[in-house]
Amino acid sequence: MQSYLWGTTMLDKKIIVSTLAVFATLMIYGALVFGILLADFYVAHQGDLVIRPAGEELMGWLAAGQLIMAFAFVWIWKHAITGNGLKEGLRYGFFMGLFWAPFELINYAFLPIKTNVMIIGFTLDIVMLMLAGAVLSLIWKTMADTD
Secondary structure (H helix, E strand, O other): OOOEEEOEEOOOHHHHHHHHHHHHHHHHHHHHHHHHOOOHHHHOOOHHHOOOOOOOHHHHHHHHHHHHHHHHHHHHHHOOOOOOOOOHHHHHHHHHHHOOOOHHHHHHHHOOOHHHHHHHHHHHHHHHHHHHHHHHHHHHHHHHHOO
């Protein structure tokens, strides 16, 4: 692909593979943690939340948001991170989580969400992005070794 942005090739094999891997990590983590492990918790608190009912008709929006997030996550990694080990991936994921998780606090300020729901969301968002950072760092290192 011959698109250029900030002096580098915009979409190369590493970006595409990494974006898809991070996207899969985010989707699987969300399904397992929020959809299965915490399903009863969220059902018990459903009356406290002003949210649309979950349904297949909204999955496209969820997937689009996660794909955009995965691409941005990988793009920032490519342009801002010099290391590529697991420790660096966890650290990157932690700080990206600190960037992302405060949206739970913002939602808490404006939506009728109980404190425990907000705290769980805040914490699990950071864990999710640490996992995504670990996956990204391992893929990045593996692809660097094969270049």
